[in-house]
Amino acid sequence: MKHPLPAYPSHLCVLRLSALGDVCNLVPTVRALQRQWPDTRITWIVGKGEYSLLAGLSGVEFIVFDKKTGLAGMRAIWRTLKDTRFDVLLHMQQSIRASILSLGLKADVRLGYDSARAKDHQTWFTNRQLAPHPRAHVLESFMDFARALGVEDTELDWNIPIPDDAELEAQSLISGRDALVMSPCANPRLRNFRNWTPEGYAAVIDHAHDAHGLTTFLTGGGSDQEQEMVNAIAHHCRVAQPVSVLGKTSLKGVLALIRQARVVIAPDSGPVHMANALNTPVIGLFATTNPDRAAPYCWQDYVINRYEAAARTYLKKPEQAPWGTRVRHPEAMKLIEADAVNAMLDRLLQDTETHKRPQ
Structure with missing residues (x-):
C-alpha cells in the first residue's frame, strides 16, 4: 500500500548532489514548491561545489556532502538528520552513491523517477515514482516532482543570490x-x-570583436587541460586576444561575470545553464549530447545543434538509441562550424538588443 502524498507537507528533502548545470535546472522546482507551500521547510542535500554556487538561496536549508568523504560523509549526514523525518524525500539524483545516502534518511514518501527514466536501479530505493514523461528536458523532469505533489504553478523563477563582493569582482x-x-x-x-x-x-572571438566590439573573457577552473585549451585558443586568435580569468574567480564570481555579460557561449556544461538562470543570452554548442534534453532551457532556439548528425555518424544504430544517449566520440564536436556559431551570435545579439529573454 502506497503511503499517501501529504496535502501540505511540513518538511521536504531534496536529494540532488550534482552537477552545476543540473542544480541550476532544479532551482525553479524549489521555487514552485515554495510558492505552493510558503511555510514548508525545504532541506537540500547537495554537493560541495554545487553549494558554493547556490549558497544563500532563500528559504532553503542546505546540507553539504563532499563525495570525496565517501561513506564517512554519508554517516555524518545521517547523524545530523537522525532525529528528522521528512514528509517526502525527492530523490532527484540517479546514482548508486545518492541512493545509498538515501537509505539513512527517514521519510514517509520516497519519490523517484519512473522506470523509463530511472538509472542505476533507482526504483529499488523509492516507494513512489513519477508519472511517465517521455523525451523530457532535464528541467521538466525536475519540475515533474513538483507536479507529482500537486503543484500547478510551474512558472520559471531562479533568483540565485550573488553577493556584492562577487559583483565587484566581476x-x-x-x-x-x-x-x-x-x-x-x-x-x-x-x-x-x-x-x-x-x-x-578563436574564430568566434575574432568575429565577436570585429563585428560587435565584444571582449571575450575565458572562464573555467585551473586544470592543465583547461589551461592548454586557453593557450591554444589565444594562439589561433588573429586580431582579438581573449582575457583569461581561468581559476581566478569564485563560482559566485563567475555568476556575476555571466550576469554582467552581453552573451555567453559554451558547450554543454554548467555555464550555459547559469546564463539561462540569470537571463543572460547564451549560445549552447551541442553535438555529443541531445539539446532537446539538455539545452539552456529558455534559449533553445539559439543552440548550435549537431547532435543528430553526430549520432548518424558515430552511433551504430542511432534510430534505436535511448533518449539521452551521448555520442562519445572525440571528433563529434568538430561537426560544429565556426561560421554557424558566428551567424547565430549575430542573430542573438540582434534579437536581444533591447531585451534579454525572448518573449
Whole structure:
C-alpha cells in the first residue's frame, strides 16, 4: 500500500548532489514548491561545489556532502538528520552513491523517477515514482516532482543570490567593456568529449570583436587541460586576444561575470545553464549530447545543434538509441562550424538588443 502524498507537507528533502548545470535546472522546482507551500521547510542535500554556487538561496536549508568523504560523509549526514523525518524525500539524483545516502534518511514518501527514466536501479530505493514523461528536458523532469505533489504553478523563477563582493569582482574584470563570456571546457570526465576546437573558439572571438566590439573573457577552473585549451585558443586568435580569468574567480564570481555579460557561449556544461538562470543570452554548442534534453532551457532556439548528425555518424544504430544517449566520440564536436556559431551570435545579439529573454 502506497503511503499517501501529504496535502501540505511540513518538511521536504531534496536529494540532488550534482552537477552545476543540473542544480541550476532544479532551482525553479524549489521555487514552485515554495510558492505552493510558503511555510514548508525545504532541506537540500547537495554537493560541495554545487553549494558554493547556490549558497544563500532563500528559504532553503542546505546540507553539504563532499563525495570525496565517501561513506564517512554519508554517516555524518545521517547523524545530523537522525532525529528528522521528512514528509517526502525527492530523490532527484540517479546514482548508486545518492541512493545509498538515501537509505539513512527517514521519510514517509520516497519519490523517484519512473522506470523509463530511472538509472542505476533507482526504483529499488523509492516507494513512489513519477508519472511517465517521455523525451523530457532535464528541467521538466525536475519540475515533474513538483507536479507529482500537486503543484500547478510551474512558472520559471531562479533568483540565485550573488553577493556584492562577487559583483565587484566581476566589475573589476570587465572594466566597462562589452563582454562575451566563453567557457570553453566542460567537466573533464572520462570520455566526455563535449569541448569544441580551439580554432573554432578563436574564430568566434575574432568575429565577436570585429563585428560587435565584444571582449571575450575565458572562464573555467585551473586544470592543465583547461589551461592548454586557453593557450591554444589565444594562439589561433588573429586580431582579438581573449582575457583569461581561468581559476581566478569564485563560482559566485563567475555568476556575476555571466550576469554582467552581453552573451555567453559554451558547450554543454554548467555555464550555459547559469546564463539561462540569470537571463543572460547564451549560445549552447551541442553535438555529443541531445539539446532537446539538455539545452539552456529558455534559449533553445539559439543552440548550435549537431547532435543528430553526430549520432548518424558515430552511433551504430542511432534510430534505436535511448533518449539521452551521448555520442562519445572525440571528433563529434568538430561537426560544429565556426561560421554557424558566428551567424547565430549575430542573430542573438540582434534579437536581444533591447531585451534579454525572448518573449
